[in-house]
Amino acid sequence: MINVNKIREDFPILNRMINGKPLIYFDNAATSQTPRQVIDVIVDYYTNYNANIHRGVHTLSQEATDLYEQARAKIQKHFNAKHSHEIILTSGTTHGINLVANGFSSLLNSNDEVLVSALEHHSNIVPWQMLCERTGATLKVIPMNEKGELIMSDYNDLLSKNTKLVFVNHISNALGTINPIAEIISKAHAVGAAVLVDGAQSCPHVQPDVQALDVDFYVASAHKMCGPTGVGLLYGKEEWLNKLPPYQGGGEMIDEVTFEQTTYAGLPHKFEAGTPNICGGIAFGAAVDYMNAIGFDAIATYEHELLEYATNALSEIEGLRIYGTAKEKTSVISFNIEGIHPYDIGTILDKMGIAVRTGHHCAQPIMDFFKIPGTVRASFAFYNTKAEIDALVNGVNKAKMMLS
Ligand code: C6P
Numbered sequence: 001m002i003n004v005n006k007i008r009e010d011f012p013i014l015n016r017m018i019n020g021k022p023l024i025y026f027d028n029a030a031t032s033q034t035p036r037q038v039i040d041v042i043v044d045y046y047t048n049y050n051a052n053i054h055r056g057v058h059t060l061s062q063e064a065t066d067l068y069e070q071a072r073a074k075i076q077k078h079f080n081a082k083h084s085h086e087i088i089l090t091s092g093t094t095h096g097i098n099l100v101a102n103g104f105s106s107l108l109n110s111n112d113e114v115l116v117s118a119l120e121h122h123s124n125i126v127p128w129q130m131l132c133e134r135t136g137a138t139l140k141v142i143p144m145n146e147k148g149e150l151i152m153s154d155y156n157d158l159l160s161k162n163t164k165l166v167f168v169n170h171i172s173n174a175l176g177t178i179n180p181i182a183e184i185i186s187k188a189h190a191v192g193a194a195v196l197v198d199g200a201q202s203c204p205h206v207q208p209d210v211q212a213l214d215v216d217f218y219v220a221s222a223h224k225m226c227g228p229t230g231v232g233l234l235y236g237k238e239e240w241l242n243k244l245p246p247y248q249g250g251g252e253m254i255d256e257v258t259f260e261q262t263t264y265a266g267l268p269h270k271f272e273a274g275t276p277n278i279c280g281g282i283a284f285g286a287a288v289d290y291m292n293a294i295g296f297d298a299i300a301t302y303e304h305e306l307l308e309y310a311t312n313a314l315s316e317i318e319g320l321r322i323y324g325t326a327k328e329k330t331s332v333i334s335f336n337i338e339g340i341h342p343y344d345i346g347t348i349l350d351k352m353g354i355a356v357r358t359g360h361h362c363a364q365p366i367m368d369f370f371k372i373p374g375t376v377r378a379s380f381a382f383y384n385t386k387a388e389i390d391a392l393v394n395g396v397n398k399a400k401m402m403l404s
Pocket of ligand 1: 031096121124173198200221308361362
């Protein structure tokens with residue numbers, strides 16, 4: 001059970017006033033807020049042991065290295081990866097996807113096909129389009145229906161012996177749809193294709209088990225799960241990570257360098273060129289601890305309650321249409337009011353202290369599907385309350401009155 005009042009005490013930012021009103025933060029799908037427990041770890045790092053890692057014999061460097069590697073081990077445990085070296089610490093989801101897409105440049109040719117879902121964020125479209133340009137491979141799209149659910153019969157038809165890769169998000173950022181990734185993965189494997197799952201939006205809500213899913217690559221960002229920006233993870237099965245060439249060259253990713261030739265370090269360092277986001281990595285570990293202490297079952301149950309409550313209340317507003325009505329859905333509501341631009345609603349809500357995202361949410365193909373320029377998106381986290389949702393509904397009603 002979530003004790004929301006107690007949890008809210010962990011988030012100093014929730015005491016802020018915006019335009020003279022208490023902040024109501026409903027832009028959690030863009031980035032989540034940071035609890036004191038994680039902020040303290042960041043302050044402690046820069047106050048007490050800021051140093052470069054894997055390089056120094058001195059105490060500070062060793063302390064920082066130990067804590068960074070402990071964070072990697074926590075993340076490994078959280079995602080149930082078999083080995084800690086299967087966890088590559090990246091700068092975020094986008095970095096992880098680009099790393100894999102770049103690696104596949106030498107593994108694909110013009111007879112190959114790659115499948116992307118219609119529900120993707122631009123981060124899980126553009127790197128693959130660039131890969132197809134480099135290799136001549138063909139990009140095909142798994143379509144969705146009006147509810148924002150992938151059409152699985154079409155997916156079955158698209159799969160063939162030419163399919164080499166499938167990339168799909170676990171949860172859609174624009175609509176909140178939870179995709180049937182276990183089924184997507186097993187069907188892709190049946191034709192010999194590898195699967196990358198974009199977990200940017202799932203990791204704040206569920207605890208993925210990468211071994212149970214048998215997924216080949218799984219990527220996420222710490223800043224969506226109570227951690228800092230600029231850090232994330234790429235999980236890759238050991239055999240895949242060994243097959244892919246390094247993404248960037250530089251310090252740390254080498255075994256030996258001469259002017260004639262360089263040999264590369266083993267995993268995970270082969271993919272971690274340069275000084276990493278050390279403080280961010282350690283704070284990511286603290287964020288994982290924080291969320292686990294609350295518990296993902298409790299988080300999912302509570303957020304589902306918020307989703308139902310908000311869906312029912314918003315649906316009462318005449319002229320309001322919710323986009324994304326999938327049966328399996330997380331706590332994201334995208335909506336528009338007939339005849340009113342989403343940006344105008346977002347601006348008026350901000351005057352009331354309510355933070356939502358407006359626009360295409362970096363998912364323009366989804367907006368094109370619905371033939372709209374964008375939506376208002378309210379995304380809820382475990383520290384939000386029903387009283388805040390009441391204020392949102394009130395705010396939307398007022399905005400509607402002012403703009404109609
Ligand atoms: N979506 C949103 O408001 P980065 O920026 O690398 O941390 O995450 C990119 C990304 C990739 N996939 C999905 C499904 C995402 O939702 C995001 C980030 C934010 O919806 C910011 S655009």
